[in-house]
Every structure is written in C-alpha cells, then in structure tokens.
Amino acid sequence: MQLKAQKREKGIMLSLSEVEMEALARLADRKGQTKSAILRQALRLYESLDTKLSEGNRLVLEAPDKMDKAEVLLL
Numbered sequence: 001m002q003l004k005a006q007k008r009e010k011g012i013m014l015s016l017s018e019v020e021m022e023a024l025a026r027l028a029d030r031k032g033q034t035k036s037a038i039l040r041q042a043l044r045l046y047e048s049l050d051t052k053l054s055e056g057n058r059l060v061l062e063a064p065d066k067m068d069k070a071e072v073l074l075l
Contacts, residue, residue, distance in 0.1 A: 014039075015030065024038060024039070046074070049074060050074055053074055058071055059072040060072070
C-alpha cells in the first residue's frame with residue numbers, strides 16, 4: 001500500500017489595516033470561502049498576472065458596452 005504524500009502547509013503572520021481586513025471579510029462572505037482561501041487565490045492570481053505581464057502581455061479591462069477600456073498595471 002502506498003501512502004499519499006502529505007501536503008505540508010506553512011503559516012505566515014500578516015498585519016492588515018482595518019480597511020483591508022473589512023475588504024477581506026467582504027470577499028470571503030461574498031465568495032463563501034475562508035479568508036485564507038481568498039488570500040491564497042489572490043497570491044496565485046497576482047503571480048499569474050505578473051508572469052504574463054513580464055512576458056509582454058497586457059491586461060485590459062473593458063466595460064460591458066465596450067465604450068470604456070482601461071489598461072491595468074502592476075507595481
């Protein structure tokens with residue numbers, strides 16, 4: 001019988017402002033997920049966007065009526 005490799009998670013201490021904590025709580029409630037899950041998803045999204053942008057891709061948000069477009073830049 002083979003044992004599955006256990007996923008080892010590491011913790012991190014994170015300080016957020018009251019405004020940031022409220023935003024995190026709203027997102028978690030809206031999505032029905034834990035705050036930790038929201039932060040993990042945000043990190044994966046940021047890394048993915050950073051990789052694509054560093055390859056020369058652009059991120060553009062377009063309004064549903066296609067009348068307004070804005071390019072998103074990451075710092």
